[in-house]
Amino acid sequence: MSEAVKTWHATTVQALKSALQGHQPDNLPELDFSSGTEFQKQVWRALCEIRAGQTLSYGGVAERIVNPKAVRAVGGACGANPIPVLVPCHRVIAANDSLGGFSADMKWKRILLSREGVRLSGL
Secondary structure (H helix, E strand, C coil): CCHHHHHHHHHHHHHHHHHHCCCCCCCCCCCCCCCCCHHHHHHHHHHCCCCCCCCEEHHHHHHHCCCCCCHHHHHHHHHCCCCCCCCCHHHEECCCCCCCCCCCCHHHHHHHHHHCCCCCCCC
């Protein structure tokens, strides 16, 4: 195994451990967004800016990417996220501070947010 692959693997393991413990990873590995559309990539990059313990509504993400009418499309991009946990789509919630959706079992969204100290009506 090459040194670059070993480094990527170690960075990924550490970032995932940190995220699953409810902490913001110090370093993220290089993330491959090549499977997404340009819109999805824009959303996924915006998700990476949401820090552990914080949430943003689907509308908030749409505003952050300067496309405020794309609320439903943001939800679709979250659902298509190829790297859940490291690209924290679990931090995106509905406008009424309820959980909204999640590409994996909703149990995981609750667990991840709870570990980060987020308290919502749906937790």
